[in-house]
Amino acid sequence: MSAIFPTSSGSPSFEDEGEPVYIQRNDHVATLVLNRPAKLNAISAYMWKRLHLAISALSKEDSLRCILVKSSSAKAFSPGCDIHEFEELRSNKEQGRQYGRLMHETLAAFQNCPIPLVAEIDGICVGAGLEIASTCDFRICSEKSRFGAPIKNLGLVMAYPELEPLLQLAGKDVVLEMLLEGRIFNAAEAYEKNLVTCVVPTERLSVKVNDTISGIVTGAPLVARWHKKFVKRLITPSAVTPAEYDECFDCFDTEDFRSGCQAFLNRTPPRFRGK
Numbered sequence: 001m002s003a004i005f006p007t008s009s010g011s012p013s014f015e016d017e018g019e020p021v022y023i024q025r026n027d028h029v030a031t032l033v034l035n036r037p038a039k040l041n042a043i044s045a046y047m048w049k050r051l052h053l054a055i056s057a058l059s060k061e062d063s064l065r066c067i068l069v070k071s072s073s074a075k076a077f078s079p080g081c082d083i084h085e086f087e088e089l090r091s092n093k094e095q096g097r098q099y100g101r102l103m104h105e106t107l108a109a110f111q112n113c114p115i116p117l118v119a120e121i122d123g124i125c126v127g128a129g130l131e132i133a134s135t136c137d138f139r140i141c142s143e144k145s146r147f148g149a150p151i152k153n154l155g156l157v158m159a160y161p162e163l164e165p166l167l168q169l170a171g172k173d174v175v176l177e178m179l180l181e182g183r184i185f186n187a188a189e190a191y192e193k194n195l196v197t198c199v200v201p202t203e204r205l206s207v208k209v210n211d212t213i214s215g216i217v218t219g220a221p222l223v224a225r226w227h228k229k230f231v232k233r234l235i236t237p238s239a240v241t242p243a244e245y246d247e248c249f250d251c252f253d254t255e256d257f258r259s260g261c262q263a264f265l266n267r268t269p270p271r272f273r274g275k
Contacts, residue, residue, distance in 0.1 A: 014054050021050035023058070028065040028217050030058050033072055040076035043128050045089055045102060051132075052106040059113045062274065065217040065224065067113065068209065069136060070120040077119070077145070080127025083154070103128065104161035110135035111165060111232075114225045116216050120209045121145050122202065126184065130195070131158075134165040137228065139195065140209050142202040147190040150182035168235065170194050220256040221274040 014023040017035065024031040032054055034041040043051075058067055071077045081103075090099045110117065110132065119133040121141035126148050133139050151158060158166075158179060166175050174193045187199040200208045216224060226247070233244065251257050255275040263270035 012050065012053055014050070014057075019050065020044065020047045021054055023054055028063060028221070029068060029213055030061075030064055030066075031068040031070060032058070033070060034078055035072040037071075037073040037075075039082065040124060041071050041073055041078040041129070042082040042084075043078055043080065044082045044085055045099065048102045048106050052102070052109055055106070055109045055113055059109070059115060061115075064115050065221045065274075066116050066118060066213050068118050068120060068213060069132065070209075071122065074122060076124035076129070077121045077133065078126070078129025079124045080129050080151075100159055104159065107131060107135055107161055107165070114228060116224050116228065118209060118212055118216070120205065121196065122205055127151060128162075131162050131165065134169055134195070138197045138212055140198055140200065140205065140212060141187050141190065141196045142205045143187050143199055144202055145187045145190070145196075145199075146184050147187070147195060148182070148184040149178045150184065152179065152182045166195075218269075218272075220251075220254075220260060220270070220272045222254055222256055223251060226251065 014021070016022055017033075020034070020036040020041075022033050022035060024033060032051075034043075034047070036042065036044070036047065055067075058064060090096050116138075117136040118138040118140065119136035121133060121139060122145060123142070124146050125133055125141070126146070127150075130147055130149060149158060163175065166178075170193050174195075187196065190196045191199050198208065230248070233240065256270075256272045260270045260272065
């Protein structure tokens with residue numbers, strides 16, 4: 001990455017809640033927090049870098065069963081990239097290419113995360129904010145949330161890696177409508193367009209998010225990872241290989257399968273260990 005982007009030596013800490021991206025932990029759940037409330041979480045190059053490092057590190061943790069992506073602001077998930085940086089970091093094609101590489105590697109890291117991802121959206125979710133949310137498996141928003149991608153007003157395109165997750169969610173017609181009209185629309189319309197999983201009253205948002213996470217983490221964690229992998233693989237048009245098909249039966253050799261079946265027969269709650 002070019003020197004115009006922030007760099008750091010060694011492994012950064014993500015425990016500092018003063019940073020614009022930090023991680024909280026609770027048992028098998030990690031919460032990745034966007035924390036730039038004064039700018040409504042407008043995403044800086046530094047934030048993209050921390051997001052990339054954070055999600056890449058979390059993806060390697062075998063003990064995690066769910067990652068929540070949320071904002072520290074009550075007004076916004078994120079309005080997109082910080083336009084105030086463009087003059088310095090994104091003012092020509094070469095800089096745009098470097099900045100784009102950082103963005104796209106980060107989005108790819110979210111898309112390739114094997115752990116279930118839940119986005120909690122409360123407020124503005126526009127542009128790159130919507131792109132990040134679109135990489136999550138669940139996108140739960142409050143009624144006051146607003147969505148869109150009005151980048152036509154900046155003379156800016158949404159590149160292929162940014163379009164891909166949105167196309168998978170909403171399809172060609174919706175994505176072109178968003179980009180060509182550039183409207184900001186409400187949560188109900190976002191739900192109709194399949195951009196969000198569900199819409200709840202603001203006061204019920206945290207309850208719904210916690211219920212969703214609880215439903216995820218009480219299941220067999222290896223199965224959750226396999227299901228994410230299999231669904232993602234089937235989006236690819238090429239045929240499933242014999243080795244890939246054979247992986248569908250690996251679950252039968254797990255401790256979780258044996259304990260899950262026994263718990264069902266005993267009519268007791270299963271206690272999965274991810275083994």
